[in-house]
Amino acid sequence: MVAAWVIIVLLIALTGFFVAAEFAAVSARRSRLRRLAEDGDALAARLLPVLEDPRALDRYIAASQVGITLCSLILGAYGQATLAPRLMPLVGKFERLQPSTVESASAAIVLIFLTTLAVILGELVPKSLALQNPTRTALVTVLPMQWSIRAFAWSIALLNGSGVLVLRALRLPSTGHRHVHSPEEIALLIAESRDGGLLEPQEQVRLHRALRLGLRSARQLMVPRSRLAAIDASLPFPEVLQVLAANPYSRLPVFRGSIDNIVGILHTKDVVMRHVRGESLSVAALMRPIVRVPDTMPADRLLTFLRERRSHQALVVDVSGSVVGLITLEDVVGELLGGVADEFKSVQARPIRLSDGRLRVPGSMRLDQAAPLVGSEWRGREGTVGDRVVAALGHVPEPGEAVDLDGLHVEVEAVDGATVSVIVGDRPGQDDDGNS
Numbered sequence: 423m424v425a426a427w428v429i430i431v432l433l434i435a436l437t438g439f440f441v442a443a444e445f446a447a448v449s450a451r452r453s454r455l456r457r458l459a460e461d462g463d464a465l466a467a468r469l470l471p472v473l474e475d476p477r478a479l480d481r482y483i484a485a486s487q488v489g490i491t492l493c494s495l496i497l498g499a500y501g502q503a504t505l506a507p508r509l510m511p512l513v514g515k516f517e518r519l520q521p522s523t524v525e526s527a528s529a530a531i532v533l534i535f536l537t538t539l540a541v542i543l544g545e546l547v548p549k550s551l552a553l554q555n556p557t558r559t560a561l562v563t564v565l566p567m568q569w570s571i572r573a574f575a576w577s578i579a580l581l582n583g584s585g586v587l588v589l590r591a592l593r594l595p596s597t598g599h600r601h602v603h604s605p606e607e608i609a610l611l612i613a614e615s616r617d618g619g620l621l622e623p624q625e626q627v628r629l630h631r632a633l634r635l636g637l638r639s640a641r642q643l644m645v646p647r648s649r650l651a652a653i654d655a656s657l658p659f660p661e662v663l664q665v666l667a668a669n670p671y672s673r674l675p676v677f678r679g680s681i682d683n684i685v686g687i688l689h690t691k692d693v694v695m696r697h698v699r700g701e702s703l704s705v706a707a708l709m710r711p712i713v714r715v716p717d718t719m720p721a722d723r724l725l726t727f728l729r730e731r732r733s734h735q736a737l738v739v740d741v742s743g744s745v746v747g748l749i750t751l752e753d754v755v756g757e758l759l760g761g762v763a764d765e766f767k768s769v770q771a772r773p774i775r776l777s778d779g780r781l782r783v784p785g786s787m788r789l790d791q792a793a794p795l796v797g798s799e800w801r802g803r804e805g806t807v808g809d810r811v812v813a814a815l816g817h818v819p820e821p822g823e824a825v826d827l828d829g830l831h832v833e834v835e836a837v838d839g840a841t842v843s844v845i846v847g848d849r850p851g852q853d854d855d856g857n858s
Contacts, residue, residue, distance in 0.1 A: 437493040437544035442552040443563035444486035449556035641717035644747035659702040785842040808842035
């Protein structure tokens with residue numbers, strides 16, 4: 423009886439080994455294994471080629487599944503042959519049970535008991551351990567798994583070949599096992615890492631912003647044309663110095679006639695160097711070319727575009743070629759890290775909840791950023807809050823004007839030139855605590 427239990431324990435342990443090897447292989451980080459291999463770890467050097475080759479990883483996983491299946495079948499058959507006969511006398515003590523019923527009942531009890539034991543000790547526990555320490559588990563199991571691949575070579579080839587034939591019959595691709603995660607899965611992993619204490623909340627926010635960067639377009643991140651600080655190409659040099667001194671920016675777009683006709687970019691450094699030398703040149707002589715990008719260009723591609731052209735800013739144009747705004751590297755970096763400020767430029771004003779429950783929102787805030795605060799009706803729309811209010815009214819409002827906009831009662835609090843700089847909004851029926 424002791425020998426029978428020893429064999430049963432060994433079979434459950436083997437099942438657990440194959441389960442742990444499978445989950446560790448698909449969870450281990452290749453970057454970590456690559457560093458270990460470069461440091462001379464022989465086990466990492468053996469495992470890394472398997473994880474980097476989808477076909478090799480597919481055979482690795484297939485060997486694990488064959489091992490799990492064989493161990494489970496042997497465990498069930500062996501338990502039926504050794505434990506069921508010993509259990510029959512105990513089951514037979516119940517009255518009015520036929521011998522065939524006793525035999526069937528004993529077999530069912532043994533099967534349920536061994537299955538429960540195998541699931542808990544042979545699958546759930548090893549799986550949890552492997553997921554908690556995937557790299558270490560993968561390294562510990564790699565040598566026995568390579569022996570298993572050789573031992574099960576014929577069955578792996580047969581089963582994989584049969585699986586490929588079935589997939590072809592169903593007209594489905596056979597892609598094998600690969601370390602590929604969708605952005606949604608990566609976001610879930612980041613959230614789990616934060617919940618597990620491996621990431622600080624601010625780190626999670628930055629990683630989420632990085633994942634969303636490819637979903638942001640140049641139009642969504644740009645400074646709208648209505649808020650551009652620009653300089654006229656015909657402006658005399660002394661007045662150019664005054665304009666540059668009054669602005670916090672190191673680069674200003676240059677236009678001819680109107681802001682609709684931007685022809686270049688003026689660098690403050692170029693002007694200062696000419697002034698120090700005692701030279702007085704026109705804006706047209708000092709300005710540099712400026713690149714243009716479509717308003718639909720994703721932010722991640724925009725970074726590459728600006729880096730390749732060694733430019734810090736670009737004009738954003740729509741499908742008709744009209745300038746709709748200006749985007750800079752700072753705008754893209756700010757999307758990742760939040761507002762970036764220096765000793766000349768302050769961080770953009772933030773929404774403030776007033777004591778009466780209303781919300782004060784800066785007019786320069788993008789609609790997609792304001793949407794969670796003022797209501798989902800604004801989500802997905804482009805432009806700024808101030809632009810939305812001006813478009814709804816049809817004119818540049820005076821402070822104190824109000825309008826009902828997308829279910830929100832909006833009051834204009836401040837206007838700067840032709841733009842709405844601050845609004846105050848609340849929803850009809852909202853109480854003083856901000857609750858509907």
